[in-house]
Amino acid sequence: MTTMTLLQAVNSGLKDIMQDDDRVVVFGEDVGINGGVFRATEGLTKQYGEERCFDTPLAESGIIGVAIGMALYGMRPVPEIQFADFIFPAFDQIVSEAAKMRYRSGGEFTCPMVIRTPYGGGIRGGHYHSQSPEAYFCHTPGLKVVVPSTPYDAKGLLISSIRDEDPVLFLEPKRIYRSTKQDVPEGVYEVPLGKARIARAGKDVTIVTFGAMVSICEKAAEDAAAKGMDVEIVDLRTLLPLDEEAILTSVAKTGRLVVVQEAPRFCSFGGEISAIVAEKAIEYLQAPILRVAGFDTPFPYSLEHVYMPDAKRVLAAVERAVNF
């Protein structure tokens, strides 16, 4: 065990899986000698050589398009998109190509690859270094979408993703890259995809959330506890395929649901959670399903603190649910 930040856990995961599986190659913008703008790929080129970790020309559709070709050939590419905000030039390659390859070829060709990308706000990044684009990708059959919230999960989920037979979008909550440390095992280990985690057990209200919002919700839960409300937090870890059972089990117990996300509210992932619970667990609900989300605006720079859900807004939603 070593105490690591989430960022160090990602780096450790890459190092260990590259040792374990020589099909794994890492590439993207600035990931080589520079080790990535956040240093997630630090030391990989030195340890494994430029054939296994290399810088690419600056074109996201090229990074993903080339990764698809490598995956078709039998490699396990782990391309990095420097910020999730820059992923859209590669949208076509991800959505039309990687996600559909297995289906459109009748299972003859597949694209096992992991697209790592830092996402989310709270770092004063403005429009283009802050967004949470998960909903676009969760609307795409054939993709898996994974979001860790702790160092332990980050490494285990990353390794599981790289070993998975399907393309995975691995969203890294950059706001908490360095904010907390946790004991992380050395060597490879897996945290299974498609399984949520109960980050906190409680009986009055269920909060469903993921990524950087988990720690915000934990703070809100502390504040709620001080006011006599017992909050349960479901950390989804994998958004697609979703662990519906974990959500429905929790809601059946608490009878109340608050969904928390950074992304804009309209047509968002939180909307899908709400719909699933409304369809399958309405008999348990004692209050309307509430969503705490970003604004339906472009991500603002100066008013970031207003845009981003914080513990106060989450607590207010918990109170509304309990007092309905």
Place this chain on the structure above:
Amino acid sequence: MATVKSKAKPKPKAKAAAVRRPKSPSAKVAAATKSKSAPAVASKRAMSKPSKNVLVPRGAPRTDDAPWSVLRADGTALPGRDPKLAPELMLRMYRAMTLIRALDGRMLILQRQGRIGFWGPTRGQEGATIASCAAFEDRDWILPALREGGCALYRGFSLTELVAQTIGNALDRVKGRQMPCHYSFKEGNYVAMSSVIGTQIPHAVGVALGAKTRGDDVVAAGYMGDGATSSSDFHVAMNFGAVSKAPVVFICQNNQWAISVPIEKQTVSSTIAVKAVAYGMEGVRVDGNDVLAVYSATKRAVDKARAGGGPTFLELLTFRVLGHSSSDDPTRYRDESCVKEWEAKDPIVRFRRYLESRKLWNQALEDELDGQHQAAISQAIKAAEAAPAVPTATIVDDVYATVPAHLKEQLRRTLDDLGG
């Protein structure tokens, strides 16, 4: 052949060519570029030591030349250009070309009869399609666009499976998931394509890099049409391929039409081949209706890639004789008199004349071959149409390696609602 050399150590000859042709600004740029600012992609060694059995076009870098050709219209070879290919190879190519022409005729009838929904014909491009893929080894990978189905057949894809794909039934390898002409042929290293234009070009670079990383002796073919050269993926693939020195050959079938849009509206570049210069890559313009020219140029590019010389861009100048597809009516947007001009340059007729002049072919063999093709296609149609429909439950297969719970549930509920 208009050869555009990337490693622009400007020879006096090259400069002279550029100066002589002021309407080609790219050539000027190429000639003026100092070697230190041009990526050293095209290996001089590979370029100067080509395959022994293929004649290599030579000459100063010129970009708006008439395309490189070997055969005259009467089927005789230009002096010193005949690559003298093995008779078996040439006859194999000829059989494949005539098969896909026969197939076009039959499948268009099936479409008009409502027995299949769509057909994208190859007519007029059989030489470019077959002679280019014939220059690769079977272990090499093909990333096709719409009109390369013939490459799959050339590599052994069965006619029955091809027809079944156009029907989309249980014999279809892709399980009825795609429109006709979107084949998949794993054993032939022929990758299932999407309908999105240009996306397969970076895949070819990735396949090539995968092979290079593993130390495999494998080259990738990235096919595209002229329309795709306007796409962003064309640019990223050309650049990635050149920078990484990937063993890939980019092959553009310039049939001069992207549905209704002519090449003049696609680009005002003097040729497509010249675009390779800016990527530090060799670009070659070839008469796409000349089987021996296409084979020679492609073989040279494949050999270069295999020897570590990096990518080459080939522009195969040809013509789309029919509409874009069975859904298209070209009389809406072009004067069909241009078709006559190109029918006179028919790749099959030209190659047949050559084979006849070599005493490798005659009318009796032609009649026999046509009978064989028609019988084989009839048999394939019969076998394919006899196959059952795609089982309903397969709708949720192959989305992921294993069917996830939510898809199982969707299938179960839908079947319940439909009454089983």
